Amino acid sequence: MSRKTAIFILSFSLFSSLWLPALLGAAANPPLKQVTFIPQWVPQAQFAGYYVAEETGIYQKYGLKVEIINGGPQRSSAEYLKHQKADFASLWLVTGLNLWQQGTAVVNLAQIVQRSALMLIAKKKSGILRPKDIEGRKVGLWGSPFEIQPQMFFKQYDLKVEVLRQSYSVNLFLRDGVAVTSAMWYNEYHTIINAGINPDELTTFFYADHKLNFPEDGIYVRKETWQQQPELCRAFVKASLEGWQRAFAEPELALDITMRNLKKEHIISNRVHQKWMLERMQDIILPAHTQHQLGHLKRKDFQRATEALRSKGLIEKIPDFNIFYKPLAGE
Amino acid sequence: MNWLRRCGLTFKMNLLILSGVTLVISAILSLSYNITRHLMVERIEENAFSMAQATAYRINALLKAAEKIPAGMALTITKLQPDDKALKSILADRLAQNPELFGIAAAFAPESDKPPLSFYSRYFIRSYDRIKESPINYDYRTHDWYQIPKILDQAIWSEPYYGLSGRTIMTSYSYPFYREKQGHTKFGGIVCVDLSLNWLRNVVSSLKIGETGYAFLITRNGTFVTHPDLSLVMNETIFSVAESRGNPRIREIGRRMIAGEKGFTAFTGMLSAKKYWLAYTPLPANGWSLGVLFPQDELMANIRSLTRIMLGLGIAGFFLIMLVIRLISKNITKPLRALAQSADQIASGNLEATIPIPETRDEVGHLALSFTEMQQSLKDYIKNLTETTAAKERIESELNIASEIQMGILPKISPSPFPNHSEFDLHATIRPAREVGGDLYDFFMLDEQHLCFTVGDVSGKGVPAALFMAITQTMIKAQIKTHSGGVSADTLTQVNNDLNRDNPSMMFVTIFLGILNISTGELEYCSGGHNPPYRLTPAPEARVQELASTDGIALGVMEGFTFSSKRLTLAPGETLFVFTDGVTEAMNRDGELFTESRLEKLLTPLTEQPVTEITDQIMREIDNFSTGIPQTDDITMLVLRYNGKREKGGY
Numbered sequence: 001m002s003r004k005t006a007i008f009i010l011s012f013s014l015f016s017s018l019w020l021p022a023l024l025g026a027a028a029n030p031p032l033k034q035v036t037f038i039p040q041w042v043p044q045a046q047f048a049g050y051y052v053a054e055e056t057g058i059y060q061k062y063g064l065k066v067e068i069i070n071g072g073p074q075r076s077s078a079e080y081l082k083h084q085k086a087d088f089a090s091l092w093l094v095t096g097l098n099l100w101q102q103g104t105a106v107v108n109l110a111q112i113v114q115r116s117a118l119m120l121i122a123k124k125k126s127g128i129l130r131p132k133d134i135e136g137r138k139v140g141l142w143g144s145p146f147e148i149q150p151q152m153f154f155k156q157y158d159l160k161v162e163v164l165r166q167s168y169s170v171n172l173f174l175r176d177g178v179a180v181t182s183a184m185w186y187n188e189y190h191t192i193i194n195a196g197i198n199p200d201e202l203t204t205f206f207y208a209d210h211k212l213n214f215p216e217d218g219i220y221v222r223k224e225t226w227q228q229q230p231e232l233c234r235a236f237v238k239a240s241l242e243g244w245q246r247a248f249a250e251p252e253l254a255l256d257i258t259m260r261n262l263k264k265e266h267i268i269s270n271r272v273h274q275k276w277m278l279e280r281m282q283d284i285i286l287p288a289h290t291q292h293q294l295g296h297l298k299r300k301d302f303q304r305a306t307e308a309l310r311s312k313g314l315i316e317k318i319p320d321f322n323i324f325y326k327p328l329a330g331e
Numbered sequence: 332m333n334w335l336r337r338c339g340l341t342f343k344m345n346l347l348i349l350s351g352v353t354l355v356i357s358a359i360l361s362l363s364y365n366i367t368r369h370l371m372v373e374r375i376e377e378n379a380f381s382m383a384q385a386t387a388y389r390i391n392a393l394l395k396a397a398e399k400i401p402a403g404m405a406l407t408i409t410k411l412q413p414d415d416k417a418l419k420s421i422l423a424d425r426l427a428q429n430p431e432l433f434g435i436a437a438a439f440a441p442e443s444d445k446p447p448l449s450f451y452s453r454y455f456i457r458s459y460d461r462i463k464e465s466p467i468n469y470d471y472r473t474h475d476w477y478q479i480p481k482i483l484d485q486a487i488w489s490e491p492y493y494g495l496s497g498r499t500i501m502t503s504y505s506y507p508f509y510r511e512k513q514g515h516t517k518f519g520g521i522v523c524v525d526l527s528l529n530w531l532r533n534v535v536s537s538l539k540i541g542e543t544g545y546a547f548l549i550t551r552n553g554t555f556v557t558h559p560d561l562s563l564v565m566n567e568t569i570f571s572v573a574e575s576r577g578n579p580r581i582r583e584i585g586r587r588m589i590a591g592e593k594g595f596t597a598f599t600g601m602l603s604a605k606k607y608w609l610a611y612t613p614l615p616a617n618g619w620s621l622g623v624l625f626p627q628d629e630l631m632a633n634i635r636s637l638t639r640i641m642l643g644l645g646i647a648g649f650f651l652i653m654l655v656i657r658l659i660s661k662n663i664t665k666p667l668r669a670l671a672q673s674a675d676q677i678a679s680g681n682l683e684a685t686i687p688i689p690e691t692r693d694e695v696g697h698l699a700l701s702f703t704e705m706q707q708s709l710k711d712y713i714k715n716l717t718e719t720t721a722a723k724e725r726i727e728s729e730l731n732i733a734s735e736i737q738m739g740i741l742p743k744i745s746p747s748p749f750p751n752h753s754e755f756d757l758h759a760t761i762r763p764a765r766e767v768g769g770d771l772y773d774f775f776m777l778d779e780q781h782l783c784f785t786v787g788d789v790s791g792k793g794v795p796a797a798l799f800m801a802i803t804q805t806m807i808k809a810q811i812k813t814h815s816g817g818v819s820a821d822t823l824t825q826v827n828n829d830l831n832r833d834n835p836s837m838m839f840v841t842i843f844l845g846i847l848n849i850s851t852g853e854l855e856y857c858s859g860g861h862n863p864p865y866r867l868t869p870a871p872e873a874r875v876q877e878l879a880s881t882d883g884i885a886l887g888v889m890e891g892f893t894f895s896s897k898r899l900t901l902a903p904g905e906t907l908f909v910f911t912d913g914v915t916e917a918m919n920r921d922g923e924l925f926t927e928s929r930l931e932k933l934l935t936p937l938t939e940q941p942v943t944e945i946t947d948q949i950m951r952e953i954d955n956f957s958t959g960i961p962q963t964d965d966i967t968m969l970v971l972r973y974n975g976k977r978e979k980g981g982y
Contacts (some may be wrong), residue, residue, distance in 0.1 A: 138482075164482070167473045171490055174552060177482040194570040195552035196582075196589045266497055270567045272575040 032065035033232060038077040038086040038219070040095075043070055043261035044269065045277035046186060047090065048254040049112070051253050052245025057255045062235040070265055072291035073168065081106060081220060088236055093215045093305050094145040094296075100324070101315040103222035108325045109237045112244070113216035115284040117185040118149055121192060126179045126202050131157040131210075137179035140166030146182060149207040149214060171205065186280035190273055214308070215301045216284070223267065226326060237328055241295050251275070254299055277311040297325045340667070345653065352652050356645040364638050364663040375625055376595045377611030382538065383623040386546065388613045390534055393431070393614035394488070394504075394526075396785040400429055400885070401485070401506035401522040408522065409508050410439060415453070422455045423462050432502060433494065434525035440481075440518055443830050456495075456525070465495075477521050484518075488617035491528060491556050491565065500528040500556065500565060502617070504976070505932050508780070532557045535621070541629040544607070551618045560602055572601050584609065588620035590796065598624065646914045667693045670702060682710050706862050713824055730794070731822035740804060742774055754849040754976060756784060758942040759969040760950065768965035769796025769840075770911050771804050782852055783811055786969050787842035788861065788911040799838045803830065807844065819844040820896035822850050823886065827859065831890035839887035843909050845971075852903065852973045857896035860885035864909040865931065867938040868902070878907075898930075903975030908934060908945065913966035917953045925956055942970040 039047040046060070050068060053059050059066040070088055071077050081089035082104045091099075099106045120139070122128035128137065131153070139161045141147045147163075154161055164178055172189050174195055185191045185206065193199060207213065219240060221233050247254035249254035258274050286292060302321050309315045335343065369427045394798060404425060407413070413421060415421040420439060427434045434869045438452035471477045480487045489503040503525050510519035510631055531548065535557040553568035565570065569585035572578075578599065591613040597610035623880055629731040666689040677685035686703045689696050708716040742748055744759055759772045769789035777783050785807055789796040811822045823844055830840070845856040845863060858881045868874040883894045901907070910930075917925040933952055938944045953966065 060925055129356075155637070164478075165473050167478060169475050169490070170554070171475050172479055172482065172926075175479055175483060179477055194568045194574065195554075196568070196570050249595050266493070268565050270571045270575075272571045 030063065032060060032063055033235075034065050034067070035087040035179070035232065035236060036067045036069055036085075037088040037090075038069040038075065038080045039071045039090040039234070040077045040092070042267050043068075043071045043258065043265055043275040044267070045189070045254070045281060046217070046249040048258050048278050048281065049244030050090075050240055051243075051257045051261050052247040052250075052254050053239050055069060055260075056246060056253075058242050058246065059216045059236075059239045062239040063240060064232075064235055066236070066239075068261075081222060084222070085220065086169075087225060088233075089220050090217050091220045092145045093218055093302070094148055094309060096218060096220050096324075097306060097309055097315055098145065099220075099321070100319050101317055103160065105319075107223050107226040107233075107323075108219045108297055109219045109221055109226075109233055110241060111215050111218045111297035111301070111325075112240075112295060113218070113281075113284050114292060114298075114301075115287045116206070116208040116213045116216055117280065117284050118146060118187065118207050118214075118216070119183050119185055120150065120180050121173070121183045121189060122180045122203045122205075123176075123197070124201055124203050126176075128179060131159065132204060133203075134161055134180055135159050136161065136163045137183075138164055138177070138179040139180040140164050140172055141182050142168075148308065148312065148314070149212045150182065151312065152212055153205070153207060153210055156212075163306070186277040186284070187273075190276040190280075194273065197248075210310075215297065218297065230326075233326070234328055237295065241328075244285065244294065245277065248286070251278055254278055274324065296327060299331045339901045340664050341657070344656050344660050348656055349649065349653060351687055352649055356532040356648065359647060360638065360641055363641060364634065367634050367637060368631070371630065375608055376610065379595060379608060379623050379625055380593075381471055382540070383546075383610045383612045383621055386534065386538060386623070387614050387621045390531060390548075390621070391614045391616045393425055393530070394614065394874070396488070397429075397431065397437070397524055397526050398504055398506075398575075398616065400425055400432065400435070401504055401524050404435075404437070404522045405508035406687050409510065409519065412510075419455075422453055423464075426455050426457060426462050429524075430457075430528070432524050432526045433499070434465070434523075436467065436523045436525075437520060438477055438523070439468065439520035440473075440652035452520075474504045476503045476523050476554045480507045480521055481518060488619075490550050490552055490554065493565070494525070495526065500532075501525050502528055528556060537624065539856075540623060541626055542628060543605070543626040544624055546621060546623045547601075548614075548621050548659065549585070549588060551589050556619065558601070563601065570602075574603075584611070587611070588613070591618055591620070597627075600624065645669065645808065651752050662691070663695060666691075670695075674702065677706060677709070682706060682713065702920060712736055732766075732887055733794060733797060737763075737768070737801065740801055741772060748774065749776070749782075751899070752776075752849060754974050755847065756942045756972040757782075757784070757970070758946055759786075759967070760946045761965065761967045762950070762962070763792075763965045764962045765793050766912070768792060769800055770913065770965035770967035770971045772799045772909075772967055773808065774969070774971075775808070777811065777846065780848055782847045782849055782971075783845070784847070784909070784969060784971060785842055785844045786861065786864075786909040786911060786967055787840050787859075788913075788965070788967070789840040790838055792965065795836065795838065799836075799840060799887075803840050803842065806830065807842070811844075819898070819967055820881070820894040823857050823859050823883065823894040824892065825859065827886040827892055827894070828890055834887050837887075839885040840886045841911075845907070845909070847901070847971065849973075850976050852901040852905075852975065853898060854901055854907070855896050855898050857881050857883060857894050860881045860888075860896065862910060862912055862915065862927075864907055865934055866899075866901070867906040867908055867934060869904045869906075869938045873935060873938055875931045875938070901973040903973055904939070906938060906942070906945070906970060906972040909969040909971070911965060911967040912960075914949065914953060914968060916964060917966070918960055918963065919957050920960060925953060942972050945970045 039050065039052060043051065054066050054068055054272065062101065069075065069080065077089040078091055078095050078099060081088040082099060084308050093111065096106050096108055130133055142151050143165065166172055166181060170181060170191050172178050183192065204233055219237055226233050255271060255274055255278060262269055286294060299321055302325065306318045336570055349841045378863040404421065407421060413676040422435050422437060426432055434454060434456040436452060436454035439450045441450055452471065454465050454467050455462055456465045476489050484507065486504065486506040489505065491500050491502045492743045493499065494501045501885065503523050505521045505523045507521055508519045509516045535548050540546065545559045548556040549569050550556055553570050554565060555567055558564055570582050573581035573585060584596060584598065588611050593612045595608065598607045599605065606627040608627060609622055609624050611620055611622040613619065620749065642864050659943045666687060669687040674687045686699060686706060741761065748757060749790055757774055761768065761770055761772060763770065769792050771787040772785065774782060774784035787800065787803060789799045789803065803826065806826045807822060810825045823842065841861040842859040843856065845854055847854045856878065860883055863877040863880060865875050879897055881895055881897050884892055915925050915927050915930055932951060937948055948966060
């Protein structure tokens with residue numbers, strides 16, 4: 001055997017051993033489609049369903065390889081979707097509608113959060129027990145899309161208040177810098193409780209209880225993506241909904257996954273807080289006492305939100321419900 | 332407690348005394364444990380407080396020192412209104428002068444909240460021992476370090492946060508400054524210093540509290556700033572720990588801590604059920620709270636070992652007392668047991684049993700001596716008794732002999748006393764009340780034709796009566812023989828005189844004396860004060876009648892009395908029943924007498940019965956009458972039936 005022949009055989013066998021299994025594997029399973037998804041905020045139980053779907057192979061089962069981009073104060077999911085930095089995004093309904101107003105046609109593939117978790121919290125010792133007690137007080141609000149419901153709330157109760165733009169911590173409220181603070185039920189409310197204030201020491205106003213139930217988190221995609229790859233979109237939604245179901249069925253697993261992702265990003269949090277959040281997510285994703293289908297956007301909720309936005313002069317262009325919302329079941 | 336009564340003295344003493352001792356030892360142990368524990372806890376409380384407060388003071392002093400820097404700078408900015416260059420050098424200088432600081436910033440309020448916004452800030456940080464600027468390129472108006480002191484209008488320490496490296500925990504002290512504008516004061520901005528909390532962690536973790544004690548620091552929100560378990564730090568608040576542990580007590584204590592209270596309380600650990608004492612005290616500068624945990628088991632180990640030693644001593648004492656009881660009870664019970672054995676021997680009749688005398692002169696010794704005396708007394712008594720019994724036996728045997736002699740004096744009635752005389756049937760019976768009696772009967776043939784018979788009753792009973800009876804009988808026998816043909820009255824007169832003549836004991840005797848002519852049935856009789864006999868006449872008359880009285884008196888009463896006799900003739904078949912008052916004066920239970928009338932009634936149907944049958948029948952009736960009553964008087968009966976003159980051997 002000549003030296004050349006030996007080298008040839010050696011390189012051929014090397015080539016085969018490296019590439020042959022890959023080629024055979026590719027023949028057995030079609031290649032996974034790479035997609036990206038961005039939630040509105042940092043990793044936490046608010047998005048447990050997506051992280052569970054990702055880590056337990058549900059996306060893979062649907063032929064997807066999903067990269068979850070971490071949201072947060074520096075990364076707006078709406079911007080990411082708008083600028084095609086993400087294929088799918090979690091957005092509030094009003095944010096989705098706002099994108100239309102800005103000229104970005106997006107499609108709601110699933111309305112995950114049915115019941116608004118946005119709320120106002122006051123300390124009872126500050127004398128606030130009813131909406132009218134808020135009159136003239138300092139109220140902490142977040143920016144868009146979190147200020148739409150409060151503004152309508154103040155209008156509804158004819159309240160003049162001193163609005164302060166609040167940070168993402170509850171310290172201003174804890175130090176009595178504001179009498180009333182904005183909070184998410186699944187997050188800041190529990191943070192306040194675990195800063196040592198007892199629930200019975202607080203007065204809470206849920207917008208949902210004041211005819212201001214705006215559905216919150218939903219799965220959005222750009223319209224062209226939907227038009228070009230409806231199957232891909234359906235696969236993503238199906239897998240995500242399955243992820244949510246699994247997260248509610250196996251909360252400990254969901255918490256393990258959440259905590260892992262959270263620590264990876266050096267997010268300050270703890271397991272009981274995430275547990276609270278996951279439980280509240282179940283409450284608002286699958287509200288009790290309602291005939292609700294997971295991920296369904298009700299026409300009535302859509303109309304209420306659009307009506308509110310238009311009355312505030314925030315949007316003029318209102319997409320048709322059937323163009324805006326593309327449910328799985330509708331196909 | 333019946334079983335206890337059956338137990339021995341040693342066991343009882345052991346049981347009772349040792350129960351008492353156990354009780355006392357237990358009481359002392361538990362009391363001493365509790366007192367020691369109480370004192371210990373008090374000491375721990377003092378200790379814990381002083382430790383917590385010293386540490387809090389140390390931390391507070393450092394915080395206070397840091398507070399002075401922005402305060403001074405705020406004043407400088409307000410007064411001097413430095414330009415950008417001057418401000419930069421002031422900030423950089425201050426940072427350089429204060430190595431404990433990580434960063435220092437001045438952030439100015441925008442001229443207007445309306446866009447376009449004009450942010451102006453300068454921020455210097457320490458990086459690898461160099462001072463460098465780090466621009467703030469975000470809208471700081473909604474950040475806690477800027478917003479909270481601005482709104483609250485007061486300097487404030489921030490909640491801890493991770494520094495730029497993501498590893499260092501920092502806290503900032505923000506100090507608001509103001510600017511004069513058009514005559515009124517307006518918020519001008521914030522001066523802020525950043526402080527690494529690594530030093531704080533060192534201070535807190537340097538607290539050595541036994542092997543397993545530790546300290547922790549929480550913020551005004553309850554967030555852990557330092558804790559041996561680093562996973563708690565920054566991530567958890569004392570309230571989230573309370574929630575995850577499901578322990579509302581931790582939450583309660585956390586609320587007190589963040590409220591700025593001081594306290595000392597029992598506490599379970601954050602991560603385990605281990606028991607601690609917790610002393611907590613606030614840091615006045617920033618309202619954080621320092622908790623110092625003292626492990627109970629470690630601190631109580633001393634008390635436990637002390638208690639163990641005391642328990643050991645207690646047990647030793649217990650056994651010592653047991654031993655002492657054993658010795659004492661041995662000293663008491665051993666002689667007692669020996670004494671009991673001797674007593675048993677004595678009880679079973681061995682009066683010679685030796686009684687052990689213990690050497691001690693205590694109660695047991697005394698008892699033993701008394702026992703010895705009792706044994707001696709018993710011996711004497713029994714000796715006495717033996718002698719008395721012997722004497723009594725001798726007397727009794729003599730009395731028996733006397734009785735035999737007396738009975739020997741009386742003529743034999745069995746076999747038939749007069750087998751050659753079919754003219755009459757005679758039967759007599761006597762039952763003395765004692766071994767020897769005072770009654771007598773006698774009969775004998777004076778000659779071929781005359782049967783003499785007597786029945787008498789001497790006053791008194793017993794040996795003297797028997798002797799008197801014998802004398803009387805002998806005298807009558809002797810006297811009547813001198814009167815041939817027999818004159819009963821003369822005989823009694825003579826015998827009476829003889830008896831009176833020498834009768835110092837003043838005894839007397841009633842006597843019935845009869846002489847029957849067996850050929851004719853003629854009866855001469857004389858009674859010396861004796862009960863009148865009955866004459867029984869067979870059917871058809873079937874009569875019982877007393878013999879007529881001869882008006883005689885008892886013999887031995889009056890000398891010179893002249894007795895008289897009477898005569899009568901018995902028809903064949905007639906019977907004479909002579910008796911003593913032992914018959915008629917026999918008594919029943921109710922104190923009633925047998926009486927003559929009862930006797931007459933009983934005799935009436937017996938007139939034709941054989942003579943032995945008459946005595947037997949009457950004797951049975953008397954026995955029936957006085958059943959259960961001891962016989963008080965001698966009973967004597969003599970029955971004589973005249974059959975008439977018959978041919979010899981007519982039967």
